[in-house]
Amino acid sequence: MTVTGRKWWKDGVVYQIYPASFKDSNGDGIGDLNGILSELDYIKSIGVDTIWICPMYDSPQVDMGYDIRDYEKVYPPYGTNEDMERLIAETHARGMRIVLDLVVNHTSDQHSWFQESRSSKDNPKRDWYIWRPARYVDGKRCPPNNWLGNFGGSVWQWDEHTQEYYLHLFCPEQPDLNWENPVTRQAIYKSAMEFWLERGVDGFRVDTVNMYSKGDMADAPITDPGSEWQFAGFQYCNGPRMGEFLAEMNEVLQRYDAMTVGECPHTPDMARVVKYVSAKERQLNMVFQFDVVDIGQGPYKFQTTPKNYTLPQFKRAIAQTQSLLRLSADAWTTVFLENHDQSRSITRFTSDAPAHRVAGGKLLSLMMCALSGTLFIYQGQELGMTNFPESWDMSEYKDVDSSNYYKMVAERSGNDSTKLAEAKASLQHLARDHARVPMSWSTAKYNGFSPPDAKAEPWMRPLEDAALCNAEQQQGDKASVLAFWKRMLAVRKEWNDLLVHGEFDDLDEQNEDLFVFSKTWKGRKALAVCNFTDKTQSLTLPESVRNSKRELLVSSADRGDEAELAAWEGRVYLLS
Structure with a gap:
């Protein structure tokens, strides 16, 4: 396969x-x-x-x-x-x-590269990180721009020793390397x-x-x-x-x-x-x-x-x-x-x-x-x-x-x-x-x-x-x-072309309860139906696949091809 x-x-x-x-x-x-x-x-x-x-x-x-x-x-x-x-x-x-x-x-700001970089403005590794002078607004020292860090606050940290800011998109202890160098x-x-x-x-x-x-x-x-x-x-x-x-x-x-x-x-x-x-x-x-x-x-x-x-x-x-x-x-x-x-x-x-x-x-x-x-x-x-x-x-x-x-x-x-x-x-x-x-x-x-x-x-x-x-x-x-994960990974391996490489289509995008999608590979087709609710749902398939002959490959609730899906049940079918 x-x-x-x-x-x-x-x-x-x-x-x-x-x-x-x-x-x-x-x-x-x-x-x-x-x-x-x-x-x-x-x-x-x-x-x-x-x-x-x-x-x-x-x-x-x-x-x-x-x-x-x-x-x-x-x-x-x-x-x-x-x-x-x-x-x-x-x-x-x-x-x-x-x-x-x-x-x-x-x-880290404790990396030897940064330790050298912050030691002086003329250190050979100064330009290995991103340093900028302050900008002044009404006489007040401000960071070079208004960027918000990924963990909150400004992305700029003032360095008292060399009187410049360095950039850190994450924590102040995580200075950004200068990839331009x-x-x-x-x-x-x-x-x-x-x-x-x-x-x-x-x-x-x-x-x-x-x-x-x-x-x-x-x-x-x-x-x-x-x-x-x-x-x-x-x-x-x-x-x-x-x-x-x-x-x-x-x-x-x-x-x-x-x-x-x-x-x-x-x-x-x-x-x-x-x-x-x-x-x-x-x-x-x-x-x-x-x-x-x-x-x-x-x-x-x-x-x-x-x-x-x-x-x-x-x-x-x-x-x-x-x-x-x-x-x-x-x-x-x-x-x-x-x-x-x-x-x-x-x-x-x-x-x-x-x-x-x-x-x-x-x-x-x-x-x-x-x-x-x-x-x-x-x-x-x-x-x-x-x-x-x-x-x-x-x-x-x-x-x-x-x-x-x-x-x-x-x-x-x-x-x-x-x-x-x-x-x-x-x-x-x-x-x-x-x-x-x-x-x-x-x-x-x-x-x-x-x-x-x-x-x-x-x-x-x-x-x-x-x-x-x-x-x-x-x-x-x-x-x-765990047993089900082992089983699904074996199914995925067995039907590798269809499940790993097949083309995905959502067949019923507006459905608020079911996720129904197909996988297609060189004329072969699989259908996945997933009940994303805590209630039993009737297995109503979209028109495009309703009349296809289907063979149940696996049910997450270990059921047969029944007319209803159990709460939080998913199934994969092969279609022909």
């Missing part, structure tokens, strides 16, 4: 690991590389063929490792470079591949990429991949009159030299046949996305677009209420990312609902009520496995892990994005209790923290994340529902979310 000669990453299923929260092997409360190593056989058993490890580099951990102090060294609590090399070798020994996070828009770019390729490619990694998930060319850095339009700082994503993303920078980076990657998947926010122009992922352009293999996971978010992500979207909006977002295969014969796309920056998909898109969570987890698995592109699963998603409960207070939110938002609401509202309750409700639904709680491995102490005799509590509080949701129990339960 599979066309030969395809790139390995097209048919791949990638399992994302957040090292701090995956498994703690030595009892210090923090997940580590040896913890990952101990569960490689479990990961392989799911049916995935590639693992992606979030930043494991040496870091002060202001932004959980996305502030890198040394690209060539492992963060000591995670292990050593030797541990990392052993993990690479053991992954390969199991017939799997391994990709790392490539974070090269910015470094060719010497800087070569240093990035050598230290961040070649160092690990030489040690056998198979590619990279490229963080903030479209932010390297910043354009003219003019003020952003005013979209939030109540704030001094304005959303500037369309200013600093997709700048004029992006194609040139990525083509240069790709020359390095091609020497190693390395795969890339870029994080591509704020890119509504699909022609631009196609350019990034078209094989002939030689920039990136694929990107993560955020259309689907941004559904229901407010203008500033958390400024919203839970489930603030309709099913047709969700379906349109999926159609947008699926359309890449139609727009260009040599483009490729991705399928994901969770990662380290998103809350849990069952809570967001189905129901985490005890009666529905398993059904919801299976429905989402079926839908994802029937969509085209490279499939990405986040740790715990295969078990149906959900957001942590509303009863947890703000002290459990460790992420800089969450705490900054809550502080901003407190300041703007004068600690108004109603506004703070709204902020917490939004965080309860959308915060990144929910993906970062420790994995639930068993019902043992600490949910099996740390050894029972651990010397320290886990760095984040483990969930309280391990009795309902843990890897050990699910591995022996044929009715579990």
Whole structure:
């Protein structure tokens, strides 16, 4: 059923690991590389063929490792470079591949490059970062522009020592590298990429991949009159030299046949996305677009209420990312609902009520496995892990994005209790923290994340529902979310051409309850029907497929071809 000669990453299923929260092997409360190593056989058993490890580099951990102090060294609590090399070798020994996070828009302010850059205006590395003089308005010192940072506040930090501002699109401790400098770019390729490619990694998930060319850095339009700082994503993303920078980076990657998947926010122009992922352009293999996971978010992500979207909006977002295969014969796309920056998909898109969570987890698995592109699963998603409960207070939110938002609401509202309750409700639904709680491995102490005799509590509080949701129990339960993921990944592999490479069509876009879509490959057709409600729905098919002969391939509720769909049930049919 599979066309030969395809790139390995097209048919791949990638399992994302957040090292701090995956498994703690030595009892210090923090997940580590040896913890990952101990569960490689479990990961392989799911049916995935590639693992992606979030930043494991040496870091002060202001932004959980996305502030890198040394690209060539492992963060000591995670292990050593030797541990990392052993993990690479053991992954390969199991017939799997391994990709790392490539974070090269910015470094930590503790990186030796930045330490030199800020030491004086005439240091040779001064121009490795983006420095600008102040502008003065009515005699008052102001940052060079009005851009809002990704974690709130201005993107400019005043440096007292050299009397200039430096740019940081994220935390002040994450200064942006100056990609306009060719010497800087070569240093990035050598230290961040070649160092690990030489040690056998198979590619990279490229963080903030479209932010390297910043354009003219003019003020952003005013979209939030109540704030001094304005959303500037369309200013600093997709700048004029992006194609040139990525083509240069790709020359390095091609020497190693390395795969890339870029994080591509704020890119509504699909022609631009196609350019990034078209094989002939030689920039990136694929990107993560955020259309689907941004559904229901407010203008500033958390400024919203839970489930603030309709099913047709969700379906349109999926159609947008699926359309890449139609727009260009040599483009490729991705399928994901969770990662380290998103809350849990069952809570967001189905129901985490005890009666529905398993059904919801299976429905989402079926839908994802029937969509085209490279499939990405986040740790715990295969078990149906959900957001942590509303009863947890703000002290459990460790992420800089969450705490900054809550502080901003407190300041703007004068600690108004109603506004703070709204902020917490939004965080309860959308915060990144929910993906970062420790994995639930068993019902043992600490949910099996740390050894029972651990010397320290886990760095984040483990969930309280391990009795309902843990890897050990699910591995022996044929009715579990995990068992269904294994089954769907096998179905996806068996019907690879149709499900991974087929053309997607939404057959009933306005339906508020059902998501009905077809997949077509060289005259063959599959039909997916997903009930996105907690009620039984009649199986009413659109006219275009109503009279087709259909053969039930799989039901997430393990039912036959019945006239009604159970709550949160999905089915895949073959049509003839």
